[in-house]
Amino acid sequence: MAANGNGVSTTPKSPLARIQTQKNGGICHDDSGKPVKAQTIDELHSLQRKRSAPTTPLDGVQGAFATISEDERQRQQLQSISASLASLTRGTGPKVVRGDPAGKVQSVSHVAHHHHIEAPTISVSDSSLKFTHVLYNLSPAELYEQSIKYEKGSFITSTGALATLSGAKTGRSPRDKRVVIDDTTQDELWWGKGSPNIEMDEHTFMVNRERAVDYLNSLDKVFVNDQFLNWDPQNRIKVRIVSARAYHSLFMHNMCIRPTPEELENFGTPDFTIYNAGQFPCNRYTHYMTSSTSIDLNLARREMVILGTQYAGEMKKGLFCVMHYLMPMRQILSLHSGCNMGKDGDVALFFGLSGTGKTTLSTDHNRYLIGDDEHCWSDNGVSNIEGGCYAKCIDLSREKEPDIWNAIKFGTVLENVVFDEHTREVDYGDKSVTENTRAAYPIEYIPNAKIPCVGPHPKNVILLACDAFGVLPPVSKLSLAQTMYHFISGYTALVAGTEDGIKEPTATFSACFGAAFIMLHPTKYAAMLAEKMQKHGATGWLVNTGWSGGSYGSGNRIKLPYTRKIIDAIHSGSLLNATYHKTEVFGLDIPTEIKGVPSEILHPENTWADKKAYKETLLKLAGLFKKNFETFTNYKIGKDNKLTEEILAAGPNF
Numbered sequence: 001m002a003a004n005g006n007g008v009s010t011t012p013k014s015p016l017a018r019i020q021t022q023k024n025g026g027i028c029h030d031d032s033g034k035p036v037k038a039q040t041i042d043e044l045h046s047l048q049r050k051r052s053a054p055t056t057p058l059d060g061v062q063g064a065f066a067t068i069s070e071d072e073r074q075r076q077q078l079q080s081i082s083a084s085l086a087s088l089t090r091g092t093g094p095k096v097v098r099g100d101p102a103g104k105v106q107s108v109s110h111v112a113h114h115h116h117i118e119a120p121t122i123s124v125s126d127s128s129l130k131f132t133h134v135l136y137n138l139s140p141a142e143l144y145e146q147s148i149k150y151e152k153g154s155f156i157t158s159t160g161a162l163a164t165l166s167g168a169k170t171g172r173s174p175r176d177k178r179v180v181i182d183d184t185t186q187d188e189l190w191w192g193k194g195s196p197n198i199e200m201d202e203h204t205f206m207v208n209r210e211r212a213v214d215y216l217n218s219l220d221k222v223f224v225n226d227q228f229l230n231w232d233p234q235n236r237i238k239v240r241i242v243s244a245r246a247y248h249s250l251f252m253h254n255m256c257i258r259p260t261p262e263e264l265e266n267f268g269t270p271d272f273t274i275y276n277a278g279q280f281p282c283n284r285y286t287h288y289m290t291s292s293t294s295i296d297l298n299l300a301r302r303e304m305v306i307l308g309t310q311y312a313g314e315m316k317k318g319l320f321c322v323m324h325y326l327m328p329m330r331q332i333l334s335l336h337s338g339c340n341m342g343k344d345g346d347v348a349l350f351f352g353l354s355g356t357g358k359t360t361l362s363t364d365h366n367r368y369l370i371g372d373d374e375h376c377w378s379d380n381g382v383s384n385i386e387g388g389c390y391a392k393c394i395d396l397s398r399e400k401e402p403d404i405w406n407a408i409k410f411g412t413v414l415e416n417v418v419f420d421e422h423t424r425e426v427d428y429g430d431k432s433v434t435e436n437t438r439a440a441y442p443i444e445y446i447p448n449a450k451i452p453c454v455g456p457h458p459k460n461v462i463l464l465a466c467d468a469f470g471v472l473p474p475v476s477k478l479s480l481a482q483t484m485y486h487f488i489s490g491y492t493a494l495v496a497g498t499e500d501g502i503k504e505p506t507a508t509f510s511a512c513f514g515a516a517f518i519m520l521h522p523t524k525y526a527a528m529l530a531e532k533m534q535k536h537g538a539t540g541w542l543v544n545t546g547w548s549g550g551s552y553g554s555g556n557r558i559k560l561p562y563t564r565k566i567i568d569a570i571h572s573g574s575l576l577n578a579t580y581h582k583t584e585v586f587g588l589d590i591p592t593e594i595k596g597v598p599s600e601i602l603h604p605e606n607t608w609a610d611k612k613a614y615k616e617t618l619l620k621l622a623g624l625f626k627k628n629f630e631t632f633t634n635y636k637i638g639k640d641n642k643l644t645e646e647i648l649a650a651g652p653n654f
C-alpha cells in the first residue's frame with residue numbers, strides 16, 4: 001500500500017477497465033445454482049445434522065423396549081439415568097434432560113408432544129429447581145467438540161488424537177482406595193497385611209456418594225456412558241459411568257465394550273455404576289480420608305465413587321477390581337494380563353505389573369490381539385474384559401511399536417503428553433507433565449485385533465518382571481510350582497509415574513502381578529491358575545523386561561527387540577526344545593541359546609563385570625523374595641498341601 005507525503009495511505013488507481021457486473025442497471029444474479037433450502041441460519045444448521053433412523057430391536061430378543069416407541073424408550077432410559085443421579089437424602093432432585101445445555105433440549109415431561117423447550121440453566125445450583133443435562137453415549141466426534149469447546153487443556157494432535165490433562169494426579173492413588181466392609185465383604189475379601197483393600201464403613205461411603213452426586217448435579221451437564229465389560233457373552237457386565245468431563249467419557253467409550261444401538265435399547269439398569277466427581281475433593285474431615293482423594297468401592301451397592309482425582313485410569317482399574325470380585329464368584333479367573341493368539345490358535349497370557357510390557361508384548365504384528373491388560377479365563381477359554389487398550393507412551397516410537405504408534409489417531413485419548421504448540425506433533429520423550437503418559441484407544445485400532453476378543457485356553461503363561469536389580473535372566477522356563485511361587489510373589493520394579501509418588505524404578509512385590517486390584521486373597525487366584533494350567537497343559541515362563549549388565553543406574557534395560565525374539569521363541573514352541581541349565585539361588589531353568597538373542601545375556605552373571613557385586617545383588621533380591629513370601633506361608637493353595645509345599649520349595653534357596 002503506497003503512502004503520500006503526510007503518511008496517509010492511498011490506493012493507486014487500477015489501470016484495469018471497470019468490470020461491468022450489472023447489465024442495464026438490472027440486479028446481478030448469483031450464477032451458482034439454486035439457493036439452499038433454508039430461510040434462516042438456524043434452519044440451515046438444522047439441515048446439517050440428521051437423526052439416525054431408529055434401530056430395529058435385537059432380532060428375536062423382545063427386550064424391555066422392543067414393543068414401545070422410540071420416544072417412550074428414550075423416556076424410560078432417561079428415567080433410569082435420573083434414578084442413578086437422584087440424591088438419596090433429598091426428595092427433590094434436578095430434572096434430568098437429554099442434550100447439550102447450549103442446544104435445544106427435549107424435556108422429560110413433554111417428550112410425547114415433541115416439545116423443544118429451552119431448558120433454563122439456572123446458574124445457582126439450587127438442585128431442586130435446576131436441570132441437569134445428560135449427554136448420553138456421545139460419539140467420539142461429539143466428545144471432541146465438548147472437550148475442545150469447554151475443557152481447557154484439550155487439543156487435537158497432528159495425528160488427530162485428543163490430547164488432554166488429567167490434572168494434579170497423573171497416576172493411580174492406591175493409598176486412597178477404600179472398600180466398604182460389611183457382613184459379606186468382611187469374610188469374602190482380603191484384608192490386613194499386604195492387602196490393597198483399605199476398609200471404609202457403609203455410612204462413610206454414602207457421605208462420599210452424596211458429595212459426588214451433589215457435585216455432579218450442581219453442573220449444567222454430565223456425561224453418561226452405558227457400556228459393557230467382558231466379551232464372554234455369558235458373563236457380560238453392564239456398567240454406567242457418570243462423569244463431568246468429555247475426556248472421561250471418551251476414555252471409557254474407548255476402554256469399555258461399546259454396545260450396538262440394538263444392545264443399548266435393551267440396556268435397562270446397569271450392574272455397576274461409577275460416579276466420577278474427580279475434579280471435586282473429598283472432605284478431609286470425613287472418616288477414613290487420608291488426602292483430598294478418595295476412590296471408594298461399595299460391592300453391595302455395586303457403586304464406585306471417585307473424588308479428588310481426574311486420572312482416568314482410576315475408573316478402568318476400579319471396574320477391574322469389581323471383575324476381580326464378581327468373576328471368581330462364578331469360578332472364572334480374572335487376570336491382570338495381556339493376551340494374544342497365534343495363527344494356529346495358540347494363546348499366550350502376559351502377566352505383569354504396570355509398565356512391565358503387557359501392552360507392548362501382546363501387541364504383536366504376527367499375532368491376533370485379544371487384549372492388553374485385563375482378562376478372564378473360564379471353562380470356555382479366555383475373554384478380554386475391556387474394549388480398548390491403555391498403552392504407556394513414554395519414548396514411544398514408530399520403529400519400536402508401529403501398531404501402537406498408528407493407533408494414536410482420531411478418537412484416541414492422549415493423557416498428559418507434550419506437543420509442539422504449532423504443529424501439534426507429540427514429543428513422546430518429553431515427560432514434563434509426567435513419566436506416565438498414556439494412550440487409550442479402541443482395540444479395533446490395532447489392525448490384527450481379534451473381534452470378538454475371545455480365544456481358546458492359553459498354551460503359554462508368561463510372567464513379566466521388570467527387574468530393577470538386573471539379576472533375573474531374560475527368560476526362564478518354570479515348573480508349575482515355580483509359576484505359582486512367582487505369580488503369588490508378583491515381583492517387579494514399579495516404573496516411575498504409574499502410581500502416585502513413584503519417581504524411579506522401585507523393587508516391589510505385587511501379588512498376582514496386580515495386588516492393587518485384587519479383592520480376594522492372592523492364593524485364591526493362584527489356586528485357580530494352577531488348576532487351569534494343569535488342566536489345559538499350559539507352560540509357565542518368567543521374562544525379565546528390566547535390567548541387564550547391572551542394576552538400574554549402571555546396567556541397561558534389556559532391548560525390546562531381544563525380548564520380542566524371546567517371546568517369539570516361546571510362541572513358536574522352539575524354546576521348549578532348547579538346552580537348559582539351572583541357575584544358582586533361584587534355581588531357574590534358562591536356555592543356552594535363542595535365535596536372534598546374544599547368548600551371553602541369557603545368563604545375567606555373564607553380563608556383570610563385577611561378579612561379586614552380582615552375587616551380592618542376587619542374594620539381596622532372594623532375601624526380599626523370602627521376606628515377602630512369609631505373608632503367604634500359612635495359606636493352603638489348591639486342594640491339598642502337596643502343591644503348597646512344592647510352591648514354598650520353589651522359591652530361592654540360599
Ligand SMILES: Nc1ncnc2c1ncn2[C@@H]1O[C@H](COP(=O)(O)OP(=O)(O)O)[C@@H](O)[C@H]1O
Pocket residue numbers: 352353354355356357358359360361372373390391392393394545546557558559560561563
Ligand atoms: N525389553 C522390553 N520389554 C518390554 N517393554 C519394554 C522393554 N524395554 C522397554 N520397554 C518399554 O516398557 C514399557 C512397557 O509398557 P506397557 O507395555 O504399557 O506395560 P504394561 O501394559 O504392562 O503396563 C513400554 O513403554 C515399552 O516400550
Ligand SMILES: C=C(OP(=O)(O)O)C(=O)O
Pocket residue numbers: 172313317352353354355358359373390391392498
Ligand atoms: C493403568 C494401568 O495399567 P497398566 O499400567 O498395567 O497398563 C495401571 O496399572 O494403572
Ligand SMILES: [Ca+2]
Pocket residue numbers: 355358359372373390391392
Ligand atoms: Ca498396559
Ligand SMILES: [Mn+2]
Pocket residue numbers: 336353354373
Ligand atoms: Mn494394567
